[in-house]
Amino acid sequence: MKQEKTRPELLSLNDGLYSAYTVQELEQRLETDPLLLSAGLSSFDGDCKFCSPFSGDEPCDLQICEPYCPGVCLELTLL
Amino acid sequence: MANHRLSSYTIFTELTDSDGKYLLTHGYTGAIDVASKDIADYLRSGAILDPAQAPFSEKTFQSLSGRGYITDKSEDEEYNFVRRMAEAFHKRSKLFKGFMFVVTYNCNFRCPYCYESGISKDGRHWTKQVFTKEMVDRAYAAMEEIEPVREFRGRTITLYGGEPLLAENREIVEYIVSQGKERGYTFGAITNGYDLESYLDLLNPETIKQLQITVDGRKEWHDRRRIHYKTGASFDKIMENIGKALANGVNISIRINTDANNFGSLAELKELFTTLGYTEYKNFSFHSARLFGDDEELTGGSEAKSATPKRNMNFFTPKEFNEKHKESGLGITCQDNGIFNKLYSAIGKKTSISFNSVYCGVQAGAYIFDPYGDIYGCWETIGKKEYMLGSLGNEKIEWLDQMDIWRNRNIGNTPQCSKCKYAFICCGGCTAKLLRHPNGVLEANCSQFPEVFAISANRAYASYLANKDKIDTPDKPSVKQ
Numbered sequence: 001m002k003q004e005k006t007r008p009e010l011l012s013l014n015d016g017l018y019s020a021y022t023v024q025e026l027e028q029r030l031e032t033d034p035l036l037l038s039a040g041l042s043s044f045d046g047d048c049k050f051c052s053p054f055s056g057d058e059p060c061d062l063q064i065c066e067p068y069c070p071g072v073c074l075e076l077t078l079l
Numbered sequence: 080m081a082n083h084r085l086s087s088y089t090i091f092t093e094l095t096d097s098d099g100k101y102l103l104t105h106g107y108t109g110a111i112d113v114a115s116k117d118i119a120d121y122l123r124s125g126a127i128l129d130p131a132q133a134p135f136s137e138k139t140f141q142s143l144s145g146r147g148y149i150t151d152k153s154e155d156e157e158y159n160f161v162r163r164m165a166e167a168f169h170k171r172s173k174l175f176k177g178f179m180f181v182v183t184y185n186c187n188f189r190c191p192y193c194y195e196s197g198i199s200k201d202g203r204h205w206t207k208q209v210f211t212k213e214m215v216d217r218a219y220a221a222m223e224e225i226e227p228v229r230e231f232r233g234r235t236i237t238l239y240g241g242e243p244l245l246a247e248n249r250e251i252v253e254y255i256v257s258q259g260k261e262r263g264y265t266f267g268a269i270t271n272g273y274d275l276e277s278y279l280d281l282l283n284p285e286t287i288k289q290l291q292i293t294v295d296g297r298k299e300w301h302d303r304r305r306i307h308y309k310t311g312a313s314f315d316k317i318m319e320n321i322g323k324a325l326a327n328g329v330n331i332s333i334r335i336n337t338d339a340n341n342f343g344s345l346a347e348l349k350e351l352f353t354t355l356g357y358t359e360y361k362n363f364s365f366h367s368a369r370l371f372g373d374d375e376e377l378t379g380g381s382e383a384k385s386a387t388p389k390r391n392m393n394f395f396t397p398k399e400f401n402e403k404h405k406e407s408g409l410g411i412t413c414q415d416n417g418i419f420n421k422l423y424s425a426i427g428k429k430t431s432i433s434f435n436s437v438y439c440g441v442q443a444g445a446y447i448f449d450p451y452g453d454i455y456g457c458w459e460t461i462g463k464k465e466y467m468l469g470s471l472g473n474e475k476i477e478w479l480d481q482m483d484i485w486r487n488r489n490i491g492n493t494p495q496c497s498k499c500k501y502a503f504i505c506c507g508g509c510t511a512k513l514l515r516h517p518n519g520v521l522e523a524n525c526s527q528f529p530e531v532f533a534i535s536a537n538r539a540y541a542s543y544l545a546n547k548d549k550i551d552t553p554d555k556p557s558v559k560q
Contacts, residue, residue, distance in 0.1 A: 010113070011114075014110065014432075
């Protein structure tokens with residue numbers, strides 16, 4: 001095992017990863033209180049910069065993004 | 080001590096402009112990291128990964144484990160976790176219902192590549208059917224029957240066709256939107272933009288607030304493909320209408336249907352939008368969409384090149400399409416299955432990659448009502464009775480078995496997808512393209528996804544480097560391409 005170099009060998013670009021815990025939380029929420037999963041979904045109004053092609057200054061380039069597709073909304077978070 | 084191995088869901092992308100570094104992406108934790116070539120080589124060595132033998136620090140080893148790239152799970156344990164995660168995501172997606180009205184199948188354009196042209200076989204009379212007021216009322220009632228919980232019904236209804244905004248159908252469109260507004264809905268429309276002047280009073284942020292309009296490159300190319308049945312040329316009128324709708328505050332997304340023939344005109348079109356002042360509007364955007372042929376739909380595989388040119392079209396494969404856009408340096412957004420947005424957004428917001436286990440609403444909660452009272456899930460199959468999900472009926476919806484075929488597919492129950500490291504990003508591909516696949520829809524529709532991923536991942540990382548100061552410093556606007 002080498003000592004860590006002065007510069008990090010691995011640069012993490014994001015956080016908030018999925019895990020067994022977050023999946024379990026989602027499963028429980030689906031069972032007990034699914035309505036909470038709809039809270040704060042701007043994308044579900046058709047205004048999401050990801051899930052709608054009508055996104056103003058940040059156009060969506062998803063092939064799947066057609067505005068009737070709430071099921072693929074990328075702004076849906078786990079909880 | 081547990082045996083550590085490389086996770087089966089680790090994606091290695093060589094960063095072409097970064098001295099041999101690799102972008103690591105994890106297919107079920109959603110992690111994104113930059114690693115040295117040494118790390119990448121060690122991870123891919125095929126060996127049991129031992130922290131004592133690793134050519135890097137223990138801290139790095141622990142980081143790699145924590146982010147999912149090194150795992151003590153067996154292959155089967157990982158597959159099972161992915162399947163479980165996919166089911167949970169699919170259940171979540173199914174909560175939400177989105178609705179679309181096919182106002183009519185009739186259209187005033189005669190585009191050579193139109194995928195709906197097949198339904199014209201039933202004759203002009205068949206395509207001219209239009210929603211009646213009674214059917215509009217029935218459709219709104221059906222929406223509540225489908226989903227009684229208001230919060231799970233999408234609040235924007237899409238108008239589609241044929242051409243949904245034909246001048247001659249103004250009265251029924253007005254009825255649809257007035258009835259919808261009373262119920263709290265707003266509207267979007269997928270339109271060719273030719274008759275918009277007949278709808279200007281309905282085009283505003285409170286009524287029809289969004290339009291997707293197709294423009295096929297500069298005038299020369301557009302007029303050759305987007306042919307009005309009477310006047311032929313349509314470009315100038317559409318351009319004028321776009322300006323009027325923008326002034327009304329409507330969000331306009333221009334879709335440029337692109338193949339190798341008209342690719343060269345994208346730069347001119349972009350310049351024209353600037354000259355006309357449209358790019359000054361915050362509510363204006365444009366993107367390039369890849370045209371493809373019928374045979375590509377049939378095969379559904381990774382060999383995405385359409386063998387048969389269709390009426391003088393010269394199709395790109397997904398890889399060619401993305402390479403050409405990257406090489407052009409035009410900065411025009413192009414379809415890449417959302418890979419760039421997913422990665423760059425995760426980096427910019429410092430969150431996991433947004434995963435899903437279904438590719439499209441047809442696998443979850445999309446409902447499309449046509450003027451015959453038939454219900455479809457996918458707009459690529461509207462008018463084809465064999466793919467109907469059901470019909471409105473007089474008082475109660477009559478569902479058909481087709482529903483299960485569409486709604487049950489996710490990446491967890493599609494064998495090839497559940498073992499694919501890209502699956503939660505790719506989401507399994509378009510179901511409609513697999514309808515005539517000999518093995519049915521529980522197949523992967525890869526469409527060169529790994530190749531496109533490599534291009535878009537490099538693009539996302541380059542954009543990150545270009546905006547690094549903003550992204551890594553809190554309280555500043557972060558995600559901007």
